[in-house]
Amino acid sequence: MLSLPAPAKINLFLHITGRRPDGYHNLQTLFQLLDFGDQLDIEVDSSGVIRVTPTLEAVPPEDNLIYRAARLLQQESGCKMGAAIHLHKQLPMGGGLGGGSSDAATTLMALNTLWQLNWSREKLMFLGQQLGADVPVFIFGHSAWAEGVGEQLTKVEMKSYWYLVLAPDTQVSTATIFAHQGLTRNTHPIKIRAFLEQGGRNDCQTVVEALYPQVKKARLWLAQFADARLTGTGACLFARFDSEADARSVLKQMPAPWQGFVAQGVNRSPLLDKLPSHN
Ligand SMILES: C[C@](O)(CO)[C@H](O)COP(=O)(O)OP(=O)(O)OC[C@H]1O[C@@H](n2ccc(N)nc2=O)[C@H](O)[C@@H]1O
Numbered sequence: 001m002l003s004l005p006a007p008a009k010i011n012l013f014l015h016i017t018g019r020r021p022d023g024y025h026n027l028q029t030l031f032q033l034l035d036f037g038d039q040l041d042i043e044v045d046s047s048g049v050i051r052v053t054p055t056l057e058a059v060p061p062e063d064n065l066i067y068r069a070a071r072l073l074q075q076e077s078g079c080k081m082g083a084a085i086h087l088h089k090q091l092p093m094g095g096g097l098g099g100g101s102s103d104a105a106t107t108l109m110a111l112n113t114l115w116q117l118n119w120s121r122e123k124l125m126f127l128g129q130q131l132g133a134d135v136p137v138f139i140f141g142h143s144a145w146a147e148g149v150g151e152q153l154t155k156v157e158m159k160s161y162w163y164l165v166l167a168p169d170t171q172v173s174t175a176t177i178f179a180h181q182g183l184t185r186n187t188h189p190i191k192i193r194a195f196l197e198q199g200g201r202n203d204c205q206t207v208v209e210a211l212y213p214q215v216k217k218a219r220l221w222l223a224q225f226a227d228a229r230l231t232g233t234g235a236c237l238f239a240r241f242d243s244e245a246d247a248r249s250v251l252k253q254m255p256a257p258w259q260g261f262v263a264q265g266v267n268r269s270p271l272l273d274k275l276p277s278h279n
């Protein structure tokens with residue numbers, strides 16, 4: 001059995017620069033990977049059957065991104081092998097942390113190795129994009145500057161800050177936010193240097209906070225301690241700290257029913273270190 005991480009990401013900023021004819025939005029974002037996430041225990045067999053345990057609340061088994069990733073790889077490769085995958089879910093769902101996408105990416109990377117398919121990372125990223133816009137960066141395996149719908153990726157080396165991630169007691173639907181009339185969709189593209197020097201913002205924040213007052217409440221609470229920002233389309237918020245102790249002291253003061261965790265930003269995905277064939 002192979003135990004592998006499916007790390008979270010946060011979007012250090014998120015600008016929406018346009019809408020494409022297919023309805024998807026062009027973005028600019030910086031994906032910061034974290035050393036915290038889900039864990040997948042994977043065993044392969046010759047049955048051809050994909051089994052995923054446990055069943056996730058409100059997600060039919062055939063919609064689970066782990067199942068969909070495994071089936072897609074089976075179909076596209078013609079592989080007749082099967083797999084039993086057990087998920088230890090740590091990341092809040094619908095949180096903007098890319099949990100489902102990261103689970104799917106880890107599944108594709110693991111089965112590519114265990115089924116001995118030897119697909120290239122690029123080919124897996126292209127396949128992964130069909131499952132979700134955030135899947136490619138987790139296969140890319142490095143914190144990245146991203147454009148397009150998130151598939152045009154450039155490695156970045158960020159300083160390893162500590163982050164407090166706060167999950168308000170609500171889930172945000174990504175599709176609802178992108179479909180909203182009031183969403184800012186015309187931010188001028190910037191260069192990576194401009195972000196590094198001046199920062200950026202999350203264009204989804206205004207709409208998310210208008211629809212989900214709990215998110216605004218949580219941001220205002222976190223903003224007492226540090227600059228607080230939405231990741232992806234939310235609902236999670238994050239703030240950056242120079243030390244783990246600083247981040248943990250704020251986490252201790254966080255009121256219920258909010259949940260939270262402290263994690264360090266990493267440049268290289270912990271998944272790559274656990275999968276020897278991917279350097
Ligand atoms: C906002 C981000 O979290 C930034 O990291 C991601 O781009 C969202 O990625 P994701 O959750 O994997 O999203 P997907 O499952 O691909 O898309 C959900 C829905 O959001 C909308 N969507 C998503 C991404 C994008 N660039 N433009 C969009 O308009 C589409 O209506 C899509 O049907």
Ligand SMILES: Nc1ncnc2c1ncn2[C@@H]1O[C@H](COP(=O)(O)OP(=O)(O)OP(=O)(O)O)[C@@H](O)[C@H]1O
Nearest residue numbers: 064065093094095096097098099100101103134232
């Ligand atoms: N393995 C999975 N883990 C989490 N969610 C899953 C999974 N499979 C399917 N889903 C569905 O996908 C939805 C989005 O889940 P996810 O946790 O990836 O959201 P997210 O963190 O907002 O992602 P993103 O940042 O990519 O928008 C969930 O609400 C759930 O219905």
